Amino acid sequence: MKKKLLGLMLAATMAVGMLAGCGGSGSADTAADTSSDAAATEAPAAEAEAEAEAPAADAGAASGDLIKIGFAQVGHESDWRTASTKSCQDVFSEANGYDLQFVDCDNDSAAQLEAVRTFIESGVDYIIIDPIVATGWDTVLTECSDAGIPVIVIDRTIDDSDNYTAWVGSDFKNEGLAAGEWLKAYVDAKGISEVNVLVISGSTGASAQIGRSEGFDEAVAKYGWNKLDEQTGDFTEDGGQEVMESYCKSYAGKFNVVVCQNDNEAFGAMTAMDNAGISYGPGNDVILISFDACTAGLKEVQAGKITADFECNPLAAPFVEEAIQTLQSGGSVDKAIYMEEHWYALPDAIVDFSIDGAAQSMTEVTDAVIEAQY
Amino acid sequence: MKKEKTFLQKVREWPLLLPVVALFLVMAVNIIYDAANGNNPFTFFMITLQNTTGNGTILYGRIIDILNRGSEAAILAIGMTLVVSSSAGTDISVGSVMALAASVCCVMLAGFGETSVTELRMPLIFGVIGGILIACVCGMFNGFLVAYLKIQPMVATLILFSAARAIGFLVNNNMIVYVRNDTFGKIGGFTGIIPTPIIIALVCVVLTALILKKTALGTYIQSVGINPKASRIAGLSSVAIIFMTYVICGFFAGVAGIVKASRITSADPNNVGLYMEMDAILAVALGGNSLGGGKFNLTGSIIGAYTIQAITTTLYALGVSTDQAPVFKAIIVIMIVAIQAPPVQAYFRKRRAAKLALQQEVA
Numbered sequence: 246m247k248k249k250l251l252g253l254m255l256a257a258t259m260a261v262g263m264l265a266g267c268g269g270s271g272s273a274d275t276a277a278d279t280s281s282d283a284a285a286t287e288a289p290a291a292e293a294e295a296e297a298e299a300p301a302a303d304a305g306a307a308s309g310d311l312i313k314i315g316f317a318q319v320g321h322e323s324d325w326r327t328a329s330t331k332s333c334q335d336v337f338s339e340a341n342g343y344d345l346q347f348v349d350c351d352n353d354s355a356a357q358l359e360a361v362r363t364f365i366e367s368g369v370d371y372i373i374i375d376p377i378v379a380t381g382w383d384t385v386l387t388e389c390s391d392a393g394i395p396v397i398v399i400d401r402t403i404d405d406s407d408n409y410t411a412w413v414g415s416d417f418k419n420e421g422l423a424a425g426e427w428l429k430a431y432v433d434a435k436g437i438s439e440v441n442v443l444v445i446s447g448s449t450g451a452s453a454q455i456g457r458s459e460g461f462d463e464a465v466a467k468y469g470w471n472k473l474d475e476q477t478g479d480f481t482e483d484g485g486q487e488v489m490e491s492y493c494k495s496y497a498g499k500f501n502v503v504v505c506q507n508d509n510e511a512f513g514a515m516t517a518m519d520n521a522g523i524s525y526g527p528g529n530d531v532i533l534i535s536f537d538a539c540t541a542g543l544k545e546v547q548a549g550k551i552t553a554d555f556e557c558n559p560l561a562a563p564f565v566e567e568a569i570q571t572l573q574s575g576g577s578v579d580k581a582i583y584m585e586e587h588w589y590a591l592p593d594a595i596v597d598f599s600i601d602g603a604a605q606s607m608t609e610v611t612d613a614v615i616e617a618q619y
Numbered sequence: 620m621k622k623e624k625t626f627l628q629k630v631r632e633w634p635l636l637l638p639v640v641a642l643f644l645v646m647a648v649n650i651i652y653d654a655a656n657g658n659n660p661f662t663f664f665m666i667t668l669q670n671t672t673g674n675g676t677i678l679y680g681r682i683i684d685i686l687n688r689g690s691e692a693a694i695l696a697i698g699m700t701l702v703v704s705s706s707a708g709t710d711i712s713v714g715s716v717m718a719l720a721a722s723v724c725c726v727m728l729a730g731f732g733e734t735s736v737t738e739l740r741m742p743l744i745f746g747v748i749g750g751i752l753i754a755c756v757c758g759m760f761n762g763f764l765v766a767y768l769k770i771q772p773m774v775a776t777l778i779l780f781s782a783a784r785a786i787g788f789l790v791n792n793n794m795i796v797y798v799r800n801d802t803f804g805k806i807g808g809f810t811g812i813i814p815t816p817i818i819i820a821l822v823c824v825v826l827t828a829l830i831l832k833k834t835a836l837g838t839y840i841q842s843v844g845i846n847p848k849a850s851r852i853a854g855l856s857s858v859a860i861i862f863m864t865y866v867i868c869g870f871f872a873g874v875a876g877i878v879k880a881s882r883i884t885s886a887d888p889n890n891v892g893l894y895m896e897m898d899a900i901l902a903v904a905l906g907g908n909s910l911g912g913g914k915f916n917l918t919g920s921i922i923g924a925y926t927i928q929a930i931t932t933t934l935y936a937l938g939v940s941t942d943q944a945p946v947f948k949a950i951i952v953i954m955i956v957a958i959q960a961p962p963v964q965a966y967f968r969k970r971r972a973a974k975l976a977l978q979q980e981v982a
Contacts (some may be wrong), residue, residue: 321889448736476935476941481887484890486882486883487688488941491935495938496936512883520671521671523672540735
């Protein structure tokens with residue numbers, strides 16, 4: 246009797262764990278057993294995104310003329326990621342002629358491979374992957390091409406195979422370069438001769454961190470600036486806060502530029518500088534540069550805290566759709582498709598600059614711009 | 620013939636020797652580094668008053684940073700010490716439970732579906748109580764599995780280790796919820812000139828110490844840890860006591876989660892309390908406590924928690940990438956585990972005995 250109860254309890258807790266803990270992988274398993282349209286409704290439901298236009302249950306009937314797409318998303322670790330997911334769900338809706346199977350892989354690369362295999366089995370027309378890790382893709386991508394399914398990689402990159410149709414994403418190095426060139430133009434305009442930079446970088450090894458560091462460091466070397474230190478804040482507010490807290494003590498009065506590789510780190514750095522009595526933002530002692538330009542970040546630009554914010558566009562879906570439409574009509578697409586990105590500031594900090602001769606225009610942050618941002 | 624213990628013997632038998640030495644070693648690195656750079660060797664230890672933008676005057680210095688940032692680990696270490704002592708196992712869910720408590724607290728304060736608010740929807744205390752309550756429920760769940768169903772602690776707490784963070788996401792509607800409110804920010808901010816987390820950690824430690832000292836609870840927990848069967852025969856309900864330690868552990872995870880959320884005035888289930896369970900367990904081990912349960916030393920665990928933070932803060936001060944922090948933590952863990960290992964202990968005992976025998980021979 247007691248044993249029976251125990252077994253029941255275990256089964257119940259495990260079921261709860263499966264449901265709540267591994268929504269992504271759990272739904273991938275379901276998809277393997279049941280029909281594909283079940284997976285399409287299952288995945289968003291498990292992620293409590295039921296309101297996000299869940300496809301009708303009878304999608305199977307209409308799926309004949311719908312383009313079937315499988316999307317293996319990284320997870321849901323930030324606002325940026327959420328915006329990316331929502332963009333895909335909006336663009337690849339049934340109303341637009343698509344049948345989207347969405348799998349949230351919860352940052353588990355094994356679950357992601359599993360999800361892609363499930364897509365192949367269920368015979369989708371296109372597969373979209375935001376790869377959690379950059380390597381280990383060769384086998385599964387070969388399986389995709391054997392099955393004749395074009396793969397479109399978005400956001401992060403795949404390093405060990407080029408067996409995919411196209412990659413759509415941000416040029417992180419260009420973002421870093423933009424920040425560097427803007428800073429040069431800005432300090433020239435303000436007559437600041439000495440530039441002492443502190444960098445709070447993102448998670449070490451992430452492609453955004455590598456690209457942004459590389460681009461910005463190029464400018465540092467080119468203009469002979471003094472980069473005092475670079476520490477990782479792991480793309481989090483807490484990390485940014487702790488690193489800046491330490492910087493304020495190690496380099497008290499010695500720095501005038503702080504570069505944070507995403508907005509969350511910048512929020513943390515702001516708190517730390519407040520607590521050290523350091524003034525920052527346009528017209529103040531420290532120039533604060535940030536990346537991502539999410540809504541919350543742009544609000545801080547408007548409030549005169551962040552001097553300039555360099556966008557990392559999460560809305561890949563429209564570009565992916567364009568590529569898919571081209572492929573549908575028998576055309577070919579570029580292997581690497583870079584998304585358009587904007588550089589934001591208040592009018593005081595808007596200066597003309599160029600990257601490798603290409604003139605850049607900056608966007609002034611207004612209420613309307615913030616409203617329209619993801 | 621009973622000899623008076625020499626000073627050296629007393630020191631050697633002092634239970635806090637190992638934790639204090641570890642903390643001292645970490646601090647010593649800073650003295651050497653500052654001296655080598657021609658600075659005042661005690662730069663690291665200086666505490667000054669600093670004028671801030673918006674927070675008035677505050678205490679300022681690396682030591683304050685360690686005490687401030689180490690608060691969450693110290694609070695977690697209290698609960699973890701009791702859990703380890705009573706059940707000879709660890710609660711690996713505390714980090715995830717922190718994230719869940721932070722999410723529940725912030726969502727209650729902001730309202731479901733909101734992502735960024737500046738006004739609290741209900742008095743702060745409700746959010747705090749809500750967050751702590753859900754953490755206590757998690758503790759009860761863990762306690763039930765371990766105490767009543769006799770599931771191995773690591774397996775039992777593995778469930779919430781993976782699930783609690785995900786539930787936090789459900790509560791948060793998959794978003795980071797920002798509660799940019801000064802009252803809420805006070806918990807992780809400053810009270811007068813002192814960082815509030817330091818005060819909260821102090822209150823938690825003092826309260827726990829008082830309860831353990833003034834009631835027999837401390838003794839009960841230890842006796843259950845040493846021998847649950849014998850304790851039951853002696854009239855203690857081992858099951859109830861183990862259950863209680865997990866609830867206490869959940870409670871402190873809730874407190875730590877809310878402090879962490881308040882620091883960044885937002886709930887970020889992905890990152891709140893990430894890997895904190897490892898820090899809490901490490902703190903207990905650093906404190907000279909056996910992970911095999913039984914006797915415990917709360918002071919040791921607290922010192923252990925601040926030692927871990929001291930390592931991180933030191934790495935920042937030295938300008939070493941904090942990506943390398945786990946390496947240093949690992950080195951320290953290896954040393955401590957090795958010293959506690961039976962063969963090493965046996966070796967030391969043998970050497971001591973040989974020395975003693977030699978002394979007696981000479982005499």
